[in-house]
Amino acid sequence: MLGLVSRTAYPTVPPRVDYELTELGRTLLTPISALHEWAVAHRDGIRHARAHHDHTADGRAEHSQGAHSSASAR
Secondary structure (H helix, E strand, O other), X not given: OOOOEEEEEEOOOOOEEEEEEOHHHHOOHHHHXXXXXXXXXXXXXXXXXXXXXXXXXXXXXXXXXXXXXOHHHO
8 A cells, every 4th residue: 555544434424434554654653753752852942942033033133143144145
């Protein structure tokens, strides 16, 4: 089966549809679990970075000097 998820529809009332990861989709379980663990471990830093970004004018206030902030330099 191609794709990441298989879908099986049943002609019942009410309608029933089952979804299942394919073999290819199951290969994503390990990297997605690792990403989740990383996000949980770093959630405080992520929240801090978001708050810092939200409190700057455009998210680049720290870089107002130099080539990194100038749109015309890109």
